[in-house]
Amino acid sequence: MKTYPHLIVIITVIVGALTFSCASPGTFSLPLGYQSTREIPSLASKFGSTLGLAPFRDRRPEKLYIGIHTPYTGMPSHFRSDPFPLEKALQEAIAEGLSRRGVRVVPVSAWDQSPESLKGLETDSVLTMDIDRFWIEGTSSLFKTNVKTIVQLAIHLGVKGEGRVYTKRVEFERETTVASLKPEKAQEMINQVISEVLDTYLMNPY
Numbered sequence: 426m427k428t429y430p431h432l433i434v435i436i437t438v439i440v441g442a443l444t445f446s447c448a449s450p451g452t453f454s455l456p457l458g459y460q461s462t463r464e465i466p467s468l469a470s471k472f473g474s475t476l477g478l479a480p481f482r483d484r485r486p487e488k489l490y491i492g493i494h495t496p497y498t499g500m501p502s503h504f505r506s507d508p509f510p511l512e513k514a515l516q517e518a519i520a521e522g523l524s525r526r527g528v529r530v531v532p533v534s535a536w537d538q539s540p541e542s543l544k545g546l547e548t549d550s551v552l553t554m555d556i557d558r559f560w561i562e563g564t565s566s567l568f569k570t571n572v573k574t575i576v577q578l579a580i581h582l583g584v585k586g587e588g589r590v591y592t593k594r595v596e597f598e599r600e601t602t603v604a605s606l607k608p609e610k611a612q613e614m615i616n617q618v619i620s621e622v623l624d625t626y627l628m629n630p631y
Contacts, residue, residue, distance in 0.1 A: 450499065450502045451502055452502070453503070453505070453608040453611075454504075454506070454509070455492075455608060456507045457619060459519055459623055461526070461623075465624065465628055468526055468528050468627065471630055472550045472552075472584075473549020473550050474549055476528055476550050476551070477533035477536070477548035478532055479534075479551055480516070480535070481553060481555075481556060482553070482555050483510060483511050484557050485558060485559065491615070492560055492563075492611060492615070494563040494570075494606045495562075497565045502608075504561065511559060512556060519552075531548060533546070533551055536551050538583065540589055546585055549585050549586065550583060551582070551585075552580065552581065552582050556578060557579065558575050559577075560574070560576075561573070561611055569603070570602065570604065570605055571601075572600070572606055574598070574600075574615065574618050576598075576619075577595070578594070578595045579592060579593075593630065593631075595622050599618070
């Protein structure tokens with residue numbers, strides 16, 4: 426019986442790709458974190474010695490998930506933030522990231538974003554965030570996965586010494602192609618976006 430080695434290799438690759446794309450669906454938790462990728466000078470001069478973090482607000486219509494992966498065949502898998510909900514995950518990620526840079530970060534129970542309210546704060550500045558969009562979506566074909574990541578934030582910073590509140594909108598959108606979007610890859614990609622977005626903001630928060 427005559428064999429066709431090249432045909433066997435092709436069939437093996439196709440079967441492997443189909444097997445992977447049919448991986449069991451489910452909901453996967455993605456630990457979120459902020460790891461700065463660049464030098465950001467003078468954070469103390471921007472925030473003072475102590476920065477208060479007021480509760481963040483998630484304004485997205487869909488608050489349960491932060492992403493989805495649709496395989497070539499089979500049911501889609503969803504991604505959630507770890508910790509959950511998303512506003513808590515981002516607040517903790519920012520607090521840890523800034524603390525590593527020498528900024529003393531403390532929680533603030535509430536802030537109405539008015540300049541008048543800054544006088545009553547025990548911190549030099551206060552920051553909060555509105556999360557308008559935060560989503561990673563992978564759509565797989567036979568041999569590749571197209572991934573789209575979108576983040577839109579409105580960051581509000583009150584500086585007590587100036588008696589002013591600065592609001593900046595930070596938006597990020599990227600489309601790329603990867604071999605597959607395992608949860609580990611999705612976590613890596615979304616954390617890269619978090620770092621890029623926050624680095625961009627911290628370079629010029631006013």
